[in-house]
Amino acid sequence: MAEALAKITELKDLGMVQIRADLVRAGDAIAAATGLAMPAANATVTDGARTLCWMSPDELLLVLPKAEAREATQALADALSTEHALVLDVSDMRAAFAIEGARAAQALAKLCPADIAAMPADGIRRTRAAQVACGIWRRGEGFVLIGFRSVGDYIGGLLRGAARPGTELDPR
Amino acid sequence: MSDNGPFRLSRGGRLIDRAYQLPFRFDGRQMRGVQGDTIASALLANGQLMMGRSFKYHRPRGPVASGAEEPNALLGLGQGGRFEPNQRATTTPLVGGMVTTSQNCWPSLNFDIGAVNNKLYRFLPAGFYYKTFIHPRPAWKHLFEPIIRRSAGLGKAPTEGDLDTYEQAYGHADLVVVGGGIAGLTAALEAGRTGKTVTLLEQTPQFGGRTPTDHADGQARIDALLAELHALPNVTLRRNTMATGLYDHGYLIAREALADHDPNAGIPRQRLWRIRAGHVVVASGALERPLSFAGNDVPGVILASAVRDFVDLYGVAPGRNLVVVTNNDDAYRTALTALDAGLAVAAVIDARPTAQGALPEAVRARGVRVLTGSAVAGIKGGQAVEGVKLCAHSGSGDVTEVIAADCVAMSGGWSPVVHLWSHCGGKLSWSEDRAMFYPDLARPPTGADGAAMATPLGAAAGDLTVAEVTGAVAEQPLLPVWVMPVNATRKMKFKMWLDFQNDVKVSDVELAAQEGYQSVEHTKRYTTLGMATDQGKVSNINGLAVLSKALNQPIPATGTTTFRPPYTPLTLGTIGAEARGELFQPLRKTDIHGWHESNGAFFEPVGHWRRPYCYPKAGESHHDAVAREIRAVRASVGTLDASTLGKIIVKGPDAGKFLDMMYTGLMSTLPVGKCRYGLICNENGFLVDDGVAARLSEDTWLVHTTTGGADRMHAHMEDWLQCEWWDWKVYTANVTEQWSQVAVVGPKARVLLERLGGTIDLSAEALPFMGWAEGEIAGIPARIFRISFSGELSFEVAVPAKRGREFWEKLHEAGRDLGITPYGTEAMHIMRAEKGFIMIGDETDGTVIPQDLGMSWAISKKKPDYIGKRAQERSFMSSPERWKLVGLESVDGRVLPDGVYAVAEGSNANGQRNTQGRVTSTYMSPTLNRPIAMGLVLHGPNRMGEVLEFPVQGAETYKARIVDPVFYDKEGSRANG
C-alpha cells in the first residue's frame, strides 16, 4: 500500500544505549561520555548521528549508529563506574520507524493520544500508538517512532494504515 | 410533475442539483432522486410517504422529522457485507445505485401481517407482558417469549462481516464548537480571532443550521461568517461530523462520515474523532416537538420545521394541501414557505386564544384561514392523511369541522438539544413560559479543574431565534400544549402518540402513573418511552409533561431521564476502527518467529506472543508431533525458542536486599557466576511467578520470569522500589526484548554447542549445572545458562535479539546429523511434568501458595520478611488442611482428565459433593509410555499409595494412586551430565 500522508521507513541500523542514573549528579559524566549535552526534560539533543533522549527523570536513551553501540555502552559504563547507575546496550530491543512528509503528524494523530503536532522541535514524548507503548521525537521534517521489537510488524502495519491515501485529516 | 419524481417541486431546493439524477431502489422498485437528496427527500419526491412500520403495533409510518431526530423513516441499506439495518433516511445522503428496503413488515410494507397487533391495541397497553404469560410456567419459554422475540427488533440482522474499513484520530483544541449553525459559527469566529485553536463540528454536510431556511438573508449571513472563518488558520471546520458524546475531562467523541455508503471511494467509511477539548461550546440547536392529538402518527403528519426543510432544502412537497397545527409563531414560517412554493395551505390551527405576531399576520395577509383557540380532534386516513377534524382546544374533542388536507405540519414548540451538556453531568432548568428544559449555567458539567467544561449557546441554550445574529422577527409567546385538546377523553389518548417508533401513547404514560411507576425512569422503562432508536428526541418532553400532569406535579419535579451517549447511534465498526484482522491486537513475535512459521509450527497464544506449540510434520497429529519431539530431546538434542521468557536486570548496592524481598528464597547470597531458582509471591501470599535468577556481577542480577510474567513482574518490582523502598539504591530494566534465548536440550546438547565454536568453555567443570558464562558462540556474543526445565542436560543460550534466528539456524545446521529437533511448548510442559516441576498457571491458579507445592526448600526461613510472608501466616494459609502437591498415577492406564476433582465422602450443607483434591497437570508421558499427573490433594504427601476417585459424567470413574510427583530421573543425574 502506498503511503500518502507520510513516508514510513523502518530504521534497522539504530543502536541504543539505556542509561539510568541520578541525572543531576551524573550529568557531566554522561555528557562527556556521549559527546552530547544533557537534554532537558522531554527533550532530545542531537549532534550528527547521535541523539540523546530524555526518557524519565532518571533515564536517558542514547541513539546512535548500531556499530557504535557496544563501544558507547562501555564508555558510559566506565564513566559511571563510581555512580549508582545502569548502562545497557538495548540496540536489539526496539523497532524504529521514520515517519516523514508534510502530513507525518496527521498519521501519528491517528495512533497517539498525545498531541505530537504540538511537540517542539527538540521534543520527545513517550506515549501509546494504538495498543503498544512508543516513544516519538522529531527528526528533520518528520518523526522517529520507537517501540518494542516484538511488535515491529504491528507498528509498521499501524503506520502504513494511518498513512493511507485519501485519509488526510484536513477538513473536507 | 417533473421527471425528478411526482412530488418534486418545479423550483427551489437549495441543497439539490436537479441536473444530476441518482437512481436507487426501494423495496425492489426503481426510483430516482437527485444530487443533494437524502433518502427521505428522494422517497418523498417519488411519492413514497410510507417508509416503515412501528415497533409494537406495526402501524404505517412516514417521516416525522427531517434530521437526526427522525424516529420513523428507518431503512435497511445496502447488501451483503455492506448491509446496514435501521439507517435513518432523513440523514443519509442519497448515493446513486443505493438499495434500500423497508423494515419490520411482512410480507410487504403496505400489507403487514404484524399489523394485527394494531387491532389488539386495547389488549396490549404499556407493560402488558409483565401481567400475563405467567402460567403455565413452560409456556413462557416455549411459546410466548419466542413469539415476542420474533415480532421484536426493527431491521434485519446483518449476516456477513463488514467490507468497509474505519479509522480513528485524536484531536486537540482549546475550544470545540459543536454545531455549525449561526450560533456555532459566530462563537468559532469570536474565539478564533483571539488566537485559540478552535475545532467546529457540524453533523450535516452544510453549515448554517436553520438560519438559511428560516431567515430572509440567512444564507448571506452564514456565507459572510464562513468567509471570515476560512481565513483563520487556527480554526478547523468539519462537516459531516457528529459529536456523539462528551466525556469526563473534556473528552469528546465525534464521528466523521468519510465515504458512507460509497463503496467505491476506497477510503475508510467513517472516522472516529477523540478530541481533548479545553472547553466545549454546545451550539447544537433545538428540536421541534410534535403535538399530542389523536391520529398524530398517521403518515403525512410531519413536524412543521421538517415540512419547511423538505420544501426549502430539497424542493419536495410532503403534500399539496397543508394544514398547519401549532401553539407558537414559528410554525407560521412553514405556511409561508409552502405558499411561496406554490402549495395550498388550507388552514393554520393555533391552540392559542390569539395569534397576532408578525408571522401570523403575514400568513393571514396571504389569505390563509387562521383558526385560534382550535385543536385537532383527529385525523382522517390510515396510511395517509386525508383530512383534519377540528375541535376547540379548551374542550374535550367534539368535532366542529373537517378540513380536507394531505399533510399536517405540526409544531408543539422547541426543545434545546442539551444532550452533550448533560452527558457529563450538566444540569437543566425548566422554563415555564418557554415550556422547555434548558441548560442551567449555574450547574454545568465540570472538568478536571472543577470549572465548567461546556457552555451552551444559541438555541441549545434556549435562545431559539438567536435574534442577535439572525435578525429574526419578534415572536409572540407559545402556549404549552401537552395534550390536544386539553380535556381529551381517555379513548382519544389511546390514539395520541408520544413515541412514534415504540408506539408509546399518552394513555400508556398515564397508565404507568396510575400503577405507581412514578419516577420518570420507571415510566420510561415501563412504557419504553424514549427507548427507541431516536432515544426520545421528539417524544421525551411531551412524555414527561403528560406524566407530570398525571402525577399532578410540576414538570421540573418529574425531571428528565439521564441523557446517555451517543447523541445519534454510532456504528460499532467505527468504534473498533483499525483493530481488525492483523491489527486486532499486537502480535508479539520473537526474532525466530519466521523460522517457526516456515517450518510448520502450530502456534498457541501466550499473552500477545505466539509460541510454537509443536511442529507437526505432514500427516502428523499434534499429539504425535509432541511425543516425537520429547523422544528426540531425551535421546539426542532439541531446541526451544525461549526468547519470550522475561528478563529483568536488577542492579545496585541494594539489589540483593531488594531481591530477597521479591523472592521467597535468598538471592543476595547467590555467588557471581551462579543461577538460582526462585518463587515470587504477591503481598496476599499467592505464588504468581517463578524463574531463575543469575548473578551477573557483585551488584547486578538477571532475573528470568515466565513469558506472561515479564511485564507484570517488572511493574511489580518498580512499584515496590518507587512506592515503598524508594531510598534503596536499585535500578531495574526489562530487557526481555534485547535477547533471543534458545534452550539447547538433551544429552547431545554440549556436543552440538561445542561444534559452533566460541570463547565459552562448556565443560561440566567450567560451566556446571546452575552456572552461567559469557562470551561468544558461533561468532555471536552470548550468555549461556546451565539451567534445565526438562531434566536433561540443558544450556539456555541468550544472544542479541536480532541475531536469534541466525544462531538458531546455525544450531540446526550443525545438529542435522544429531537429529536436532525443534520442540514446542507442549513438549516443554510434558517434560517438566515428567520431572515433577511445577508450572505457573497449571499448578498455580492464584489461590496456591508455595507451601502447598512442597516447595518449602525455596522459602527462606532465615529472612525476616519477603513479599507474601505475612500473608502466608494467616490461619487459613498456615492450616494443615490445605491441599498439597502430589503425583497421581492412573490405576487403569487412562490419562486423567485435566482439572477433574477427587471426591470425598458425603456432601456439604449445600448438598454439594465433598471433594479432597484436583488434578493440576496430566499427560501421557512419551518417555515413560504411561499416564502421569500431578494434583493438589488434602494431606496428600502423607497419603502415598492411597487411591482417589475422580468421577466424570458419562464415563467410568477415574482412579489414581497418590505417588511422588517426580516421575523421571529422580536422582537428577541427567541434568548434571
Added chain:
Amino acid sequence: MLTLTCPYCGNAAEETELAPGGEAHLKRFGPGSSDEQFEDYLFARKNPKGVHFERWRHAYGCGKWFLAARDTVTLEVFGTYKAQTPNPTPEIVAAVQAKRPNWTPDWTSTPATTTSAESLTE
C-alpha cells in the same frame, strides 16, 4: 476519560497512558503485625465518595508511580504529587481545601522522616 499530569515528567497524560494503582498512602504491615493490622493494610479501603488520594503509574510514559488527589464523584483533580510521601503534601491539602473547604485530613500528622526500609524488616 481522565487526564492527569505526571509530576515527574510534567506531561499531561490521558487515562490510556496511565495505569491505576488503588488507594495511596497505605502503610505496609509485614511479619510481626497483628491479623487485624494486616487485614486492614491489604483490604480495608476508604473508598470515599468525594476527596480521594490514589496511586497511578505513568505506564506508557516515564514509567513513574505518582499520586493524585481527586474527587470520586465529580472526577475533579486537585493535584498530583510524587509517590514518595507518607501523606499528602501540604500543597495538596491546600489545593483540596481551596475547592472543598469542609474537607479535613483524616491522618494525624506527617512523620518527620520517611519510612525507612530497615524499620520494616528489623
Added chain:
Amino acid sequence: MSASPTNSTGKYSVFAIAREAMRLHSGWKRAWQSPEPKKKYKVVIIGAGGHGLATAYYLGKNHGITDIAIIEKGWLGGGNTGRNTTIIRSNYLQDPSAAIFDKALKLYEGLSQDLNYNVMFSPRGLLMLAQTEHEIRGYKRTVYANQLQGVATDWVSPQQIKEMLPIINIDGPRYPVLGGLYQARGGTARHDAVAWGYARACSAMGMDIIQNCEVTGVETANGQVKAVNTGKGRIECDKLAIVVAGHSSVVAEMAGFRLPIESVALQALVSEPIKPCCDLVIMANTVHGYLSQSDKGEMVIGGGTDGFNNYSQRGSWQHVEETVRALIETFPMLSRLKMLRQWGGIVDMTGDRSPILSSTPVGNIFVNCGWGTGGFKAIPGSGWAMAELVANGRPGPLAAEFGLNRFREGRFIDESVAAGVAH
C-alpha cells in the same frame, strides 16, 4: 402466609387484562404503595434494588417478618438492578459461589409464578467461549466442579457452537473458538421487572418501600444499631441490613466500619434493535466482552471496568472500544450495527471479587455487598440467604462462606481462576 400480592393490586393474568381492556385499563391499581415512614420497624433495609427487595421478600415469605421498611435514596431498582446486562447463570467454579448462584437460578425459574409478575426469565442457554488453551483448562475444570455441585454444565465443541450460533466466527485469526462452557439453564431476565415484581410482592405483604429517602446517618449504642437518620426523619430499627451495592462503603462509614470494597464504574451498551439472530448469552473472556439479544432485539453488550474509584455512573470511553473491537473479532456482523446507548453503573469490588453477606462489627447490622459485576444473576439467592442471616442473626449454609472474616483468615473465594471475570 401468602406472599402472592393479590389483595392490593389485583392478581395479574390474561383474564385481568381482558377485563381491563373493556374499561380502557382504568381499573389497574398501584403495583406498590409509597407510604411515609413509620417511627420504628423491626428491620430496616437500606437499598431498594433487587437484593434489598429480595431480602425483604424472603424475610416475609420464609421468616414471617413483615415489619420492614426498605428505604431507597432514589427510585427503586435504579442502581445496578436497572443498569446491568441481565445475565443469569450459575456455572461457577468454587463451591460457595455455585451454591448461592444456583439457588438464585432455581428461584428465577419459578419467580414469575411466585411473584405473579412476569420477570421474563429466559433460559435460552449461556455459553462461555474458550479461546485459549488456558481457558479450555479453566472451563473443563469448571464442568467437573459443577457436576459435583449438582449444576448441569457441558463442554461443547466449536462445531456445536457454530450450529447454536450462526453469527459467530469460530475461525477468528487471533482467537479461534476452541470450545465452550455451556449452561442450558442460563439466560436472562427483564431486570426492571425483577425489582418491580419483588416490590409489588413486598408492598402486598405490608412492607413499606420508601423511595427518595437518603440515609444520612446510622445511630448505634453499645455496639448495637439503634436507628437510621434519613431525609424523611429518624427511623428506629431492631436490625439493619445494608444492601446498597456501589455505595456500601459510604453507608458502612456512617456505621463506623470499613469494608474491603472499592467502587468502580462498569459499562454496558446496547445496539439498535434488530430481528433475532443470537439465541444464546455469550461471554468471551479472552477478548473480554459479553453479548446477548434482548427481547426487544437490541444486542446487549457488557465489558470491562475502570481501575479507579468512581461514583459518577460514567465510565471511560476506552473500555467501550476494547469491548466492541473484541466482539467484532468474534462476531463480524456486529460491525455494521450501531450503538444506541451506553451507560455505567457503580459496582463494588471486594478483595477476592466474591460477595459479602455478613454480620459486621456493629451488632444487628448486616451487610450484603460486593457482588461486583455479577449481582443481577444472584438476586433471589442473595435475598434468600440474606433473609436467613438477618432473621437468625447468623448465616445459613448459603451465606456461611461469604463472611467478612475470610479476609482476615486468608480464606478467599476466588472465581477468577477459571473464568477470568465474574460477570
